[in-house]
Amino acid sequence: MKLVTAEEMKRLDQLASSAYHVPSIVLMENAGLRVVEVISRHFQGKVRGKRIAIFAGKGNNGGDGLVVARHLMNAGAEVQVFMLARTEDLKGDAAANLQILQKMKARIYCITEERHLQRVDIVLLYTDLVVDAIFGTGFKGAAMGLPARVIQLINERGKPVVAVDLPSGLEADTGKVLGPCIQARYTVTFALPKLGLILEPGAQYVGELIVADISIPNSLIEGQPLKHNLITEEWCRSLLPRRKPWGHKGDFGHVFVIGGSPGMTGAVVLAGEAALRSGAGLVTVGVPRSLNPVIEEKLTEVMSKPLAETEGKVISVEALPQIEAFLEKVSVVAVGPGMSTDFAPVNMVRQLILRLSVPAVIDADGLNALAGKVDILKEAKVPLVITPHPGEMARLTGMAVDEVQDNRVHVARKAAEEWGVVVVLKGAKTVVASPSGEIFINPSGNVGMATGGSGDVLTGVISGLIAQGMQVLEAAVVGTFIHGKAGDEAVQEKGRMGLVAGDIIDRLPEVLKGMER
Numbered sequence: 001m002k003l004v005t006a007e008e009m010k011r012l013d014q015l016a017s018s019a020y021h022v023p024s025i026v027l028m029e030n031a032g033l034r035v036v037e038v039i040s041r042h043f044q045g046k047v048r049g050k051r052i053a054i055f056a057g058k059g060n061n062g063g064d065g066l067v068v069a070r071h072l073m074n075a076g077a078e079v080q081v082f083m084l085a086r087t088e089d090l091k092g093d094a095a096a097n098l099q100i101l102q103k104m105k106a107r108i109y110c111i112t113e114e115r116h117l118q119r120v121d122i123v124l125l126y127t128d129l130v131v132d133a134i135f136g137t138g139f140k141g142a143a144m145g146l147p148a149r150v151i152q153l154i155n156e157r158g159k160p161v162v163a164v165d166l167p168s169g170l171e172a173d174t175g176k177v178l179g180p181c182i183q184a185r186y187t188v189t190f191a192l193p194k195l196g197l198i199l200e201p202g203a204q205y206v207g208e209l210i211v212a213d214i215s216i217p218n219s220l221i222e223g224q225p226l227k228h229n230l231i232t233e234e235w236c237r238s239l240l241p242r243r244k245p246w247g248h249k250g251d252f253g254h255v256f257v258i259g260g261s262p263g264m265t266g267a268v269v270l271a272g273e274a275a276l277r278s279g280a281g282l283v284t285v286g287v288p289r290s291l292n293p294v295i296e297e298k299l300t301e302v303m304s305k306p307l308a309e310t311e312g313k314v315i316s317v318e319a320l321p322q323i324e325a326f327l328e329k330v331s332v333v334a335v336g337p338g339m340s341t342d343f344a345p346v347n348m349v350r351q352l353i354l355r356l357s358v359p360a361v362i363d364a365d366g367l368n369a370l371a372g373k374v375d376i377l378k379e380a381k382v383p384l385v386i387t388p389h390p391g392e393m394a395r396l397t398g399m400a401v402d403e404v405q406d407n408r409v410h411v412a413r414k415a416a417e418e419w420g421v422v423v424v425l426k427g428a429k430t431v432v433a434s435p436s437g438e439i440f441i442n443p444s445g446n447v448g449m450a451t452g453g454s455g456d457v458l459t460g461v462i463s464g465l466i467a468q469g470m471q472v473l474e475a476a477v478v479g480t481f482i483h484g485k486a487g488d489e490a491v492q493e494k495g496r497m498g499l500v501a502g503d504i505i506d507r508l509p510e511v512l513k514g515m516e517r
């Protein structure tokens, strides 16, 4: 599903009027009506007599709130409107709707001074539902002053809130919440979800999200170069490779996982098993020679390949010719799980990337090997996926972790464009970015997955999908979704504290079974 920024939404609204002749006041009317539908559903159709407090700001979001007020009054509700502005501050369609309400003798109170809050406080005690039309897509930064106080009061009273377009206090583009923000029961967003409704922490304030058509023509939306997407299960299903009934294991590719070091043998095992559970026909893990017996002990279906090692038992540069020869037999390489950041493997990775002849997924120590040398990625001759967590991304870019986390979408896009790779920036709401600047935000997953080895599983899943012939971008998108969904299934049983990476692998078959065509 497409997502929009405030700017893109504004453009769609404007083009609906200028190019398609849908008057802007019609859009506002539809917006208000769709909010009323949700309110009516909340009261099981019995709106008459319900006490509803509507909070309206001075912008068009407030205008939507005034439309809601009119329809609720007509339906027999007891409506009180609180304007967080002076009436003369309203313009255009919002002002027109205010005039109608004034003519209807609606109860309208302007909150422009501290003492006006007393009335708000009392009304909130006796209200059945609150409509939040204070700020919409025009909001940036932090709510302050009286609007901030009103938002706090509404939250403290805990009455069900229907947010119009966005919970007020939430930035539409970033999902940042820098001051008080409405905690909504429902959010009715117009035409397309705004990015901030999906990104964290914004998503925590949204409640049930309803995407409402306000009559912006589909052909207009489809004609726009919208670059942000929400990953959906339906879409992933349509991308999953179909299996021919007569297929044999050679048709489903061969994943080569390279990694492992003393004390870190689990990572390659997890990645290898996840690749196999994701449908790869064959999987081989390549590990330092002396670790091979341990690995063989741990693996059944996955094969292993002993690689040349250093005295410290980590993969040495001498392993390169071995690896290169083996590349001819495989469809994709996963580089890095548990590999260590010793000099030798770091050196090996840097050279390997230049010599790759099949697509690769680079993770963990494979990425750490590129810190300060990230331009090597640009020189690869094959499509690459990198799967950094915020710490690894910080090391790759030289940014602070907080800086990465504060601008996840932007950082992922810039890295993908600059380095020419698919970037999977892990964390709550993983961001997948393509070299052409497209962004895919993953809704699945949970905090229980913040556990050692979870990233190795993701690397395995993405590699397994590439092995089956998927394009690297599609594999990254679908793999990220499946991995999160398997984690969501696992957390039902294991809980957020007890979940371990292996539980995610255990759930892959049922998740894939539910999605395969």
Ligand SMILES: NC(=O)C1=CN([C@@H]2O[C@H](COP(=O)(O)OP(=O)(O)OC[C@H]3O[C@@H](n4cnc5c(N)ncnc54)[C@H](O)[C@@H]3O)[C@@H](O)[C@H]2O)[C@@H](O)CC1
Pocket (backbone or CB within 6 Å): 010, 013, 014, 024, 027, 028, 031, 057, 058, 059, 060, 061, 062, 063, 064, 134, 135, 136, 137, 138, 139, 140, 141, 142, 143, 144, 147, 164, 165, 166, 190, 214
């Ligand atoms: N044709 C259109 O443009 C339509 C717009 N619609 C509604 O209009 C909304 C956007 O309207 P606007 O662009 O007027 O913006 P808003 O209604 O979101 O108003 C924001 C107002 O708050 C101010 N503001 C921004 N940040 C602030 C802060 N930190 N503290 C205090 N004040 C701040 C802005 O200067 C602006 O006056 C949408 O969210 C949607 O609800 C709908 O009516 C559908 C049609």
Ligand SMILES: [K+]
Pocket (backbone or CB within 6 Å): 061, 132, 133, 134, 135, 136, 163, 164, 165, 166, 167, 168
């Ligand atoms: K709002």
